[in-house]
Amino acid sequence: MRIYRSFYLLLFFFLLGCENTGHTSNKTMPKAFIDHKKEAEFRDEKAADYDMTYSKGIVVATVGDKVSEHLLIYNKTGDVWRALAFEGDLNKNLLEVQPLAKDPDTYLLAFNCIGITDKYYKIIVNENSKEAKYVKIEDTVFQLQTWQEYILSCFSLDFNPVSNPIRTSFSENAKILLYDKDEFYHAVKFHGDWVQIKWGDETNWHYGWVKWRRNKILIITLFNNG
Amino acid sequence: MAPLDDYYINLDHTIQKVVTNDKSDNFYVQSLPGPIKVYNKVATLEKNDAGLVQFPASGKGFNRYGVVDAGGTSISPAEVAGAGDHFLRPAAAAGLFGVINEISSKGISISFGDISSSNGSDPWQAGGGHHAGHGHNGTRSGLDADFRYINDDGNSFQSQTATSDSQFSGDNNTAVYSAAKLFGFTKNYQGTNGTISGVTKVGGHNDHGHLGFIPGNQKLSTISVSPATPNSNPFNPLF
Structure with missing residues (x-):
C-alpha cells in the first residue's frame, strides 16, 4: 500500500511539473486547481492576441467592382504560387489561403505583411502554419495599410473589459466607463497604444478609449463585418 | 418550441399575426391597397429548435448571394456556429417580406447575404472571420440581414467599393433603408463612403448594406382571425 501511495505522490508531482511548462498564464497552479471562470477569461484574452512584432502592416486586396480580377501570389523564386479571384473559376482557390482575414x-482578403523588398511584399498566406509568400508591390490590386488604417476600416472591435476597460481618456488613471457586451464598438482614432472607440448611433455617439496593443501584441479582436 | 403563426404583412407597414396550430409559420403580403384586403402567400417556413426560420434563397424580387456557410466549431473566438447563413426570427422575416413587397413595387430587386446561422450564431465556417452582429456570441441572433447595394437599374450589384461607384443609386438604396425602417429595421448601417441620410456610417460596409431589426420598433399586433377579406381571391401564391 505504501508503494502505491508513493507512486501516486510521485505521479502527482510529475503531472504538476508537466502542467507548469509552457502555459505562462497559469504558471503557479496545476490545471486541476484552475478556477474555470478565470480560465475562460485567460482563454478569451488569448484568443484576441496577435503578435505584430515582425509586421510591416496589412496587405489588402482592393478590386473595386472588378470582382473577377485575378490576384497573383508568388513563390520566393518569382513563379506564380496561386492565382485567386473573388468570383469566377479562380474563386475556389481562395480555399488555399488562410490569411489574417478572408470573406x-x-x-x-487581408494578409499580414512581414517583409518588404524592392519588388515584393512578403505576406503570411496561412496563419496556422505561418507559411509566407509574395505579392508584387507594382500590382495595384494589393495595397499596404498600417495596422491603424486597417483597424479603422473594420466594422467594430472587441476587447477584454476586465484587463482592458473602457476609459474616458488614453490613461491608465482615467475613469472607467461601463462595458455593454451587446454594443458594437467602432474605432475612431489612435493615440500611441490607445484607440478611441465610439458606440451608439449617428444621433447619440458615446466615446471612450481602450488599448489596442501591448508590447507589440494586438490585444483587441477585430470584426471586419457587422 | 414557440407558437406557430401566420403573418399578414400590410402595405401600411403594419403586420398582423394570427397564432395557429399549424406546423409552420405562413407569411402573406398584401397585394393591393384598399379596403378589400387581398394577400399573396409568399412563404411557409418551419421554425427550428432555435425559434428561427430559414429565409428563402430566392423569390419574387429577391435572391441571395455568397457561400452558404457550413458552420462548425470556432476556436478563436470560441463559438459553435450552426450550419447555414439565412436564419431569422419569424417577426424579422415578416418585416423583410414587407420590405421586399414594397421595394419590388418600385422595380427594385434585392440580393441578401449573411443573416444568422441555424442555431442563431453568426454565420461562419472554417477559415472565415466572425461577424460582430448576426448572432455572434448570442448578440443579435436572427435579427440582421446584409444586402448588396442597388444600382440605377434597380438591381443589387457586386462591388467592393459600391457606395462610391457611379452605378450606386441614391434613390433606390434610400428606398430600401426607408422601407426597412418602417418594417422595424431601425439599426441599419451603410459604409463610410455612404451618402444615405439617417443611416449610420461604419467600417466594413462599403460593399454591402446592413439591416438590423429591433423587435419593439415593428408595428406588430396579434389578432384572432385572418384579416383577408372573404371571397377576395386571397392567398394567391407567388411561388
Missing part, C-alpha cells in the same frame, strides 16, 4: 461574400 468571399464581402470581397475581403
Whole structure:
C-alpha cells in the first residue's frame, strides 16, 4: 500500500511539473486547481492576441467592382504560387489561403505583411502554419495599410473589459466607463497604444478609449463585418 | 418550441399575426391597397429548435448571394456556429417580406447575404472571420440581414467599393433603408463612403448594406382571425 501511495505522490508531482511548462498564464497552479471562470477569461484574452512584432502592416486586396480580377501570389523564386479571384473559376482557390482575414461574400482578403523588398511584399498566406509568400508591390490590386488604417476600416472591435476597460481618456488613471457586451464598438482614432472607440448611433455617439496593443501584441479582436 | 403563426404583412407597414396550430409559420403580403384586403402567400417556413426560420434563397424580387456557410466549431473566438447563413426570427422575416413587397413595387430587386446561422450564431465556417452582429456570441441572433447595394437599374450589384461607384443609386438604396425602417429595421448601417441620410456610417460596409431589426420598433399586433377579406381571391401564391 505504501508503494502505491508513493507512486501516486510521485505521479502527482510529475503531472504538476508537466502542467507548469509552457502555459505562462497559469504558471503557479496545476490545471486541476484552475478556477474555470478565470480560465475562460485567460482563454478569451488569448484568443484576441496577435503578435505584430515582425509586421510591416496589412496587405489588402482592393478590386473595386472588378470582382473577377485575378490576384497573383508568388513563390520566393518569382513563379506564380496561386492565382485567386473573388468570383469566377479562380474563386475556389481562395480555399488555399488562410490569411489574417478572408470573406468571399464581402470581397475581403487581408494578409499580414512581414517583409518588404524592392519588388515584393512578403505576406503570411496561412496563419496556422505561418507559411509566407509574395505579392508584387507594382500590382495595384494589393495595397499596404498600417495596422491603424486597417483597424479603422473594420466594422467594430472587441476587447477584454476586465484587463482592458473602457476609459474616458488614453490613461491608465482615467475613469472607467461601463462595458455593454451587446454594443458594437467602432474605432475612431489612435493615440500611441490607445484607440478611441465610439458606440451608439449617428444621433447619440458615446466615446471612450481602450488599448489596442501591448508590447507589440494586438490585444483587441477585430470584426471586419457587422 | 414557440407558437406557430401566420403573418399578414400590410402595405401600411403594419403586420398582423394570427397564432395557429399549424406546423409552420405562413407569411402573406398584401397585394393591393384598399379596403378589400387581398394577400399573396409568399412563404411557409418551419421554425427550428432555435425559434428561427430559414429565409428563402430566392423569390419574387429577391435572391441571395455568397457561400452558404457550413458552420462548425470556432476556436478563436470560441463559438459553435450552426450550419447555414439565412436564419431569422419569424417577426424579422415578416418585416423583410414587407420590405421586399414594397421595394419590388418600385422595380427594385434585392440580393441578401449573411443573416444568422441555424442555431442563431453568426454565420461562419472554417477559415472565415466572425461577424460582430448576426448572432455572434448570442448578440443579435436572427435579427440582421446584409444586402448588396442597388444600382440605377434597380438591381443589387457586386462591388467592393459600391457606395462610391457611379452605378450606386441614391434613390433606390434610400428606398430600401426607408422601407426597412418602417418594417422595424431601425439599426441599419451603410459604409463610410455612404451618402444615405439617417443611416449610420461604419467600417466594413462599403460593399454591402446592413439591416438590423429591433423587435419593439415593428408595428406588430396579434389578432384572432385572418384579416383577408372573404371571397377576395386571397392567398394567391407567388411561388
